[in-house]
Amino acid sequence: MSQPWISGNKFTLLENGESFFPRVFEAIATARHEVLVETFILLDDKVGQGLQAAILTAARRGVQVDLTVDGFGSHDLPQEFIAALVAAGVRVHMYGPVPRLLRHISYFRRLHRKLLVVDGTRAFVGGINFSAEHLVHDGPGAKQDYAVEVEGPVVAEIHRFMHAAIETGEHAPRRCRCPRQEAAPRGEADAVFMWRDNGEHRNDIERQYRLALRLARRRVVIANAYFFPGYSFLRDLRQAARRGVEVSLILQGNPDMPIVQTAAAMLYEHLLHGGVQIFEYCARPLHSKVALVDDEWATVGSSNLDPLSLAFNLEANLLIRDRAFNRVLDERLQRLMARHCRQIDVRDLNESKAWRKVRSFFLFHLLRRYPYWAGRLPAHAPRLALLQPQARSDAADGLDETACP
Structure with a gap:
């Protein structure tokens, strides 16, 4: 690992959706310039609709919003859900859109990260998707999970990483043309942001x-x-x-x-x-x-300890000291x-x-x-697709795909 430990950070542990979603929605509500979101699963349920409402409100007051979802994990999103976001100026990206007939076998090399950055100064990293199944009170099938809210200089690393993924449209971003932002120290914790891809950071x-x-x-x-x-x-x-x-x-x-x-x-x-x-x-x-x-x-992130996370999927974790x-x-x-x-x-x-x-x-x-x-398996490298629901296409369940710039 070439990334150095970065000092001056503050971390808040968030347990389950009851802690995570209100903090995320509050952060988006205070955004002044930019919101970046990556998630494996986004559903059109009460949580997904809550994220959509927060993003729409931010976009309508002039905040630039980029939302990236995985083509397998979020394939059930209705066109109307996407269209409302696009109409408000949100740039919606889909990682590796999956044709309908392949959805039940396209498990490998998915975008499994869960990241969010607001104004380059506040971030969220963890394993919680945007769906009601992460709410404890939603029933016995609700998932037990964790995320972390991040403030401090390490947020700049997460911010650059997410921008690079959008700019290049690649699964393993290397460079970012975005301006370097440095967040002021907010605590005493050291941290490293790290990721797994199918390029230079496999292990x-x-x-x-x-x-x-x-x-x-x-x-x-x-x-x-x-x-x-x-x-x-x-x-x-x-x-x-x-x-x-x-x-x-x-x-x-x-x-x-x-x-x-x-x-x-x-x-x-x-x-x-x-x-x-x-x-x-x-x-x-x-x-x-x-x-x-x-x-x-300590570490908090999206990576499981199984073959999918360790050898195929795109993951992101924070190391915290x-x-x-x-x-x-x-x-x-x-x-x-x-x-x-x-x-x-x-x-x-x-x-x-x-x-x-x-x-x-x-x-x-x-x-x-x-x-x-x-x-040794085929190492296909899915790219991001910028969704344009105005023009329908059978390739991605009615969403027109154009490669990100």
Whole structure:
């Protein structure tokens, strides 16, 4: 990772939509010049309509708004929803629009980031999409998730990154012609903004996770929704536990997709025998992508620890070095484990020892090689499309596509 740690930042942890959406809508309401939004999922429900209303109000008072959504995650957006935004002057971009017939198989290389920047001075980074399924009070299927509100100099890095993606229309932006903005220091926290793409930054997020594991001395807590990392990552977890670090994983116990829990459970025996503690969150589907190490290091972002996030999708995380933020995140996760999780014991695993050994042999070799195999798959590079709903096109469900400048 070439990015240096940037000092002078302030971070506020936001848990679930009840905390996240009001802060985002308030930030957009105070925007004077510009709003940049990237999200994997935007739905035409009460949350999506709330974002639309906030953006429309800002655009109508002269704020430049760029909204970028993923063509797979947000393919159900009605034309009327897009048309209202475009009519108000909002530039709506779609990453890799997916033809209707391919929507159920176009899972790979998606824009999975969740980013928002207002006036180049305030940002939001995390795993929360713009949909009502992130509201706890919406029902038992609501997702448990986190994001972080950011103020300080690191916001300039996020701002430049988002501008570069828009300007080049590429999935792996390198340069940005936008003027360099420097936000004033707002706190004492150090941070690094980092991303995963299919170009020069394929392994940055995973590499920083593994470095933190190797440097851990006292504790590690990882709360990750889709957990199926590679062989080296599993080895680092076990080695940390064996040298006396308390390593705790919070994984799905009430999954939104059963295959997610099945895949993670295949790793339980290996991890438990290596000294790693496993907790399954059972209250609702877990969607979080957060972690902490010892008393300073933490990360919040969009990246899961599975093949899609580690080898295919476009992701963004913040690394945070701040004792106060680490303490707040730890309190939230400890409360989650105490109130809503069940700890997995090796005696709960009802499999024969012989079968575990056979399965583990093939599983570990699969995990060890999947990044290489993934890299051999067709590395198509989807680009952004600037949506113009006035002219209908069958290629993207009735939306005319023109490449971004």
